[in-house]
Amino acid sequence: xANIAIQRIKREFKEVIKSDEAQKCAINVELVxxxxxxxxxxxxxxxxxxxxxxxxxxxxxxxxxxxxNPPKVKFLTKIWHPNISSVTGAICLDILKDQWAAAMTLRxxxxxxxxxxxxxxxxxxxxxxxxxxxxENHSLFLETxxxxxxxHAGASRGNSEFANKVKCLMDMGVGxxxxxxxxxxxxxxxxxxxxxxxx
Amino acid sequence: MSxxxxxxxxxxxxxxxxGEFDGDVDHVDPLKNxxxxxxxxxxxxxxxxxxxxxxxxxxxxxxQVTPSLAKMLLHMSNWNLPEVVARYxxxxxxxxxxxxxxxxxxxxxxVFQDGEVTFxxxxxxxxxxxxxxxxxxxxxxxxxxxxxxxxxQIMQGMSVGIECMGNNCQVSAPEDFVxxxxxxPQLKEKYQQYAFADYVRSHPQLRFCPGPNCxxxxxxxxxxxxxxxxxxxxxxxxxxxxxxxHAPTDCETIRKWLTKCADDSETANYISAHTKDCPKxxxxxxxxxxxxxxxxxxxxxxxCWMCLGCWKAHGSEYYECSRYKENPNIAHESxxxxxxxxxxxxxxxxxxxxxxxxxxxxxxxxxxxxxERIQEKVMAGTGTWIDWQYxxxxxxxLAKCRYTLQNTYPFAYYLEAGPRKDLFExxxxxxxAEIENLSWKIExxxxxxxxxxxxxxxxxxxxxxxxxxxxxxx
Numbered sequence: 037x038a039n040i041a042i043q044r045i046k047r048e049f050k051e052v053i054k055s056d057e058a059q060k061c062a063i064n065v066e067l068v069x070x071x072x073x074x075x076x077x078x079x080x081x082x083x084x085x086x087x088x089x090x091x092x093x094x095x096x097x098x099x100x101x102x103x104x105n106p107p108k109v110k111f112l113t114k115i116w117h118p119n120i121s122s123v124t125g126a127i128c129l130d131i132l133k134d135q136w137a138a139a140m141t142l143r144x145x146x147x148x149x150x151x152x153x154x155x156x157x158x159x160x161x162x163x164x165x166x167x168x169x170x171x172e173n174h175s176l177f178l179e180t181x182x183x184x185x186x187x188h189a190g191a192s193r194g195n196s197e198f199a200n201k202v203k204c205l206m207d208m209g210v211g212x213x214x215x216x217x218x219x220x221x222x223x224x225x226x227x228x229x230x231x232x233x234x235x
Numbered sequence: 236m237s238x239x240x241x242x243x244x245x246x247x248x249x250x251x252x253x254g255e256f257d258g259d260v261d262h263v264d265p266l267k268n269x270x271x272x273x274x275x276x277x278x279x280x281x282x283x284x285x286x287x288x289x290x291x292x293x294x295x296x297x298x299q300v301t302p303s304l305a306k307m308l309l310h311m312s313n314w315n316l317p318e319v320v321a322r323y324x325x326x327x328x329x330x331x332x333x334x335x336x337x338x339x340x341x342x343x344x345x346v347f348q349d350g351e352v353t354f355x356x357x358x359x360x361x362x363x364x365x366x367x368x369x370x371x372x373x374x375x376x377x378x379x380x381x382x383x384x385x386x387x388q389i390m391q392g393m394s395v396g397i398e399c400m401g402n403n404c405q406v407s408a409p410e411d412f413v414x415x416x417x418x419x420p421q422l423k424e425k426y427q428q429y430a431f432a433d434y435v436r437s438h439p440q441l442r443f444c445p446g447p448n449c450x451x452x453x454x455x456x457x458x459x460x461x462x463x464x465x466x467x468x469x470x471x472x473x474x475x476x477x478x479x480x481h482a483p484t485d486c487e488t489i490r491k492w493l494t495k496c497a498d499d500s501e502t503a504n505y506i507s508a509h510t511k512d513c514p515k516x517x518x519x520x521x522x523x524x525x526x527x528x529x530x531x532x533x534x535x536x537x538x539c540w541m542c543l544g545c546w547k548a549h550g551s552e553y554y555e556c557s558r559y560k561e562n563p564n565i566a567h568e569s570x571x572x573x574x575x576x577x578x579x580x581x582x583x584x585x586x587x588x589x590x591x592x593x594x595x596x597x598x599x600x601x602x603x604x605x606x607e608r609i610q611e612k613v614m615a616g617t618g619t620w621i622d623w624q625y626x627x628x629x630x631x632x633l634a635k636c637r638y639t640l641q642n643t644y645p646f647a648y649y650l651e652a653g654p655r656k657d658l659f660e661x662x663x664x665x666x667x668a669e670i671e672n673l674s675w676k677i678e679x680x681x682x683x684x685x686x687x688x689x690x691x692x693x694x695x696x697x698x699x700x701x702x703x704x705x706x707x708x709x
Contacts, residue, residue: 040358040383047359103357104387138357138384138400139374 041102045072048142055143063146065096073098077109079146081191082154086181087115090189094149095125096142106136109145114213116177116184116220118158118167123217127152128162165221173223180220187216201226205233270704271482273461273474276454280431283441283452287434290316298323303411306434308334310395314438335398335407342373355380357400368416370408374401381416389422394429445477446470460486482639483706484646492645496585514543527594527667528675539671541590584648591641594674595634601678602630625685629677632692636670636699643702659706666698 049072052058052065064078077094081087092115097108109132111125119128131140131148161167170177183198185191201224205215210233222228278286287306295305297320311334312319322330331337347353347364355362355377362377369375376384380400385408388397397413399406410430417423435441435452444451446468453463453474460475462482472479476486484492513520516534527540537546609623643663650656673691680688 040380043359044357101387104384135403137398137402137404138376138380139402144402 038100038102041098041100042072044103045075045098045142049075051141052143052146057143057147062150063143065142065146075142076112077142077146079150079153081185081189082150085154086178087117087153087185087189088191089193090185090191092153092189094146096145103138103140106132106140107142107145108132109149114184114188116166116181117153118156118161118163118170119152121163122166122184122220123163126162128157128160169221169223176223180224184216184220198224201229205229270700270707271462273455273459273463275463275474277444277466278441278452278454280450280452283435284431286454287314287438290314294319298327301409301411303409304336307336307395307407307409310434310437311335314440335396335405336371336409338372338404338406342369342371346373346375357384368412370399370406370412372399372401372404372406374399374404374406376400378416382418385413385417385426386419386422389426389429392429394426395433442474442477444468444470445472480638481642481645483703483708484642484649485708488649489642489645492588492648495581496588511540511543514538527590527671541587581648584644588641588644591637591644595637595641598630598634598637598674602627605630605677622685625689626677626680629673629680629688629692632696633670633673633677636666636673636695639699639703640666640670646706659702662698662702662705666695666702669695669698 049065049067052063055063057063062080066076066078068074068076075096075098077096079092079094081090081092091113093112095110095112099105099108110127111120113125114122115125116122120126127149129148129152131137131145156170158167158170166177169180179195179198182191182193183195186194198219201219202212202215204226205219206212208230210218214233215229218229218233219226222232287309288302290309291302291305294300294309294316295302298305300308308319308323308330309316312322319330328337332339347367352361353363353367353375354360355367355375357376357380360377362375366378367375368378368381384400385397395410396407398404399408413426414423417426432443435443439458440454440456442453442455442463443449444453444463444465444467446465449465449468449470451465451467453465455463455474458475460473460482462471462480463474464471473481473486476490478486478489481489511520512518513531513534513536515536515538516531518531518533520529520531528537528546529540530537538544539546605626609620609626612618612623613620640663643659643666647656647660647663650659669691673688673695676684676688676691
């Protein structure tokens with residue numbers, strides 16, 4: 037890997053670990069392997085959002101041309117958010133694409149992602165199904181995102197109604213995550229979810 | 236001719252044709268009467284550069300900025316020179332901010348303080364004022380990082396509008412700044428190439444020829460959906476949308492039609508097979524020429540390839556097989572029947588569109604056959620090569636007319652039923668009938684048929700230009 041890239045990543049790694057945000061456990065970063073090509077990021081769900089109390093893990097790949105090209109980042113933890121694919125974890129965020137600037141750092145990326153969780157951009161969606169629910173049935177979106185945070189990312193507050201519906205589908209032989217996806221994308225309408233799963 | 240007749244002076248000529256008689260006759264350039272005519276110039280890269288540089292120089296002189304900045308200003312303002320000058324005089328700061336030459340806020344203090352070591356924020360190495368650089372925004376980085384940044388951006392196809400490396404900074408780097416910091420000559424060249432392409436694309440009067448590997452730039456004062464034939468590669472395209480020429484259909488409709496065809500072609504292909512049976516003797520016939528007037532080699536029955544009807548009924552008055560007859564009671568039918576009717580309607584137009592496209596290809600082969608035939612005839616002493624030239628002209632005209640005819644089908648498909656559509660389909664039918672007539676005559680022409688053929692050519696071209704002048708909207 038190019039010299040600049042390694043220098044930068046080493047510095048930024050320290051910057052994140054020593055930052056105020058890391059002290060408050062809001063962001064964190066770990067090495068994967070020992071060559072600084074791949075890192076694992078962590079962000080806490082921001083307060084007063086359906087992601088509060090949850091921790092999200094990120095895959096960060098550092099390209100050869102870093103910092104002149106942005107790092108490749110995606111969510112490893114499943115999340116229900118208009119700008120993040122509920123299937124692949126791919127992120128739609130301008131600074132990870134054309135708005136990247138070489139002076140940005142890992143810390144700014146992690147903080148921007150956290151800000152994205154607090155302020156979604158439903159008009160520029162990565163996941164069209166989630167974005168539609170966000171716009172058309174916002175209260176249901178909040179509950180769904182909250183439930184995903186509980187199931188996948190360790191947030192404490194659950195939802196017994198949703199849990200029962202998922203269990204009901206699981207009793208029919210559907211996998212847990214598959215049931216969650218079907219119900220979430222059908223606005224928790226049992227009949228439509230069943231139709232989607234079995235047609 | 237007698238001497239008397241020959242002997243009229245220039246005065247007579249002027250008295251008859253000149254001055255006061257002008258009002259009676261339309262002395263307009265015939266090319267401008269042509270509904271497809273468009274005034275264009277074909278430029279090579281050095282000519283384009285000269286054209287662009289003229290504007291750049293004019294702007295840089297009138298508002299006293301560097302040519303590099305003037306170029307950026309023009310590029311960001313669609314090369315509208317008077318507007319740039321006016322906006323600059325009105326509020327230069329607002330203009331320069333809006334085109335990302337200046338930052339919205341004034342730049343921060345100099346990053347270099349006496350006695351302190353300054354680090355490049357990108358590579359984190361120490362830097363001195365000598366090996367550092369910044370744009371108007373004051374974000375300072377070492378020259379190596381700038382160079383690397385430009386290299387990465389250029390490799391991704393960027394040129395004009397490469398931005399500063401600062402956080403959320405949208406200030407763009409002007410040409411001289413980039414070229415001054417790039418080290419490798421190949422990269423400089425690449426940057427200039429890309430920038431040139433960007434300038435042409437942002438210029439409302441310029442278009443690249445869409446032909447493969449063609450570097451010609453077409454210049455026109457007005458952007459019209461008209462035909463341009465590149466002088467260099469002979470590619471025929473619509474000036475407005477840059478795709479294949481499509482009169483009388485407009486740019487948006489043809490795009491809709493082509494998308495539809497791409498989606499529905501499976502069904503259409505399935506239904507329209509490449510062969511048909513003779514309606515009389517039912518022998519299987521493969522179409523091997525462009526003409527839709529078929530003669531069965533088996534039973535000598537003359538019929539129309541499109542409707543399989545008797546060709547005799549296709550006199551110019553009764554040629555109706557280009558017209559789609561809509562079922563008048565369709566509104567009362569079930570949804571299923573409506574869907575079937577919609578498909579039937581689409582297939583009607585699609586089959587004809589496809590058929591003429593095939594005919595065009597087959598007529599290319601016919602052209603090769605005509606050349607062979609001319610060769611044979613000339614060798615056998617039947618006329619000279621010059622005597623047979625008219626056949627090649629006829630074939631060229633046939634291709635041109637059939638091309639227009641093909642493009643009338645998407646137009647008709649999207650045209651709402653009514654008197655305008657009736658008129659269009661009438662003219663279309665007329666054109667189609669004459670084209671088939673011409674095609675038939677060309678395939679069988681002898682030297683003695685020249686007069687008749689030329690007459691037919693005239694008729695076809697008149698039909699075509701009438702249809703275009705009535706329906707071509709640009």
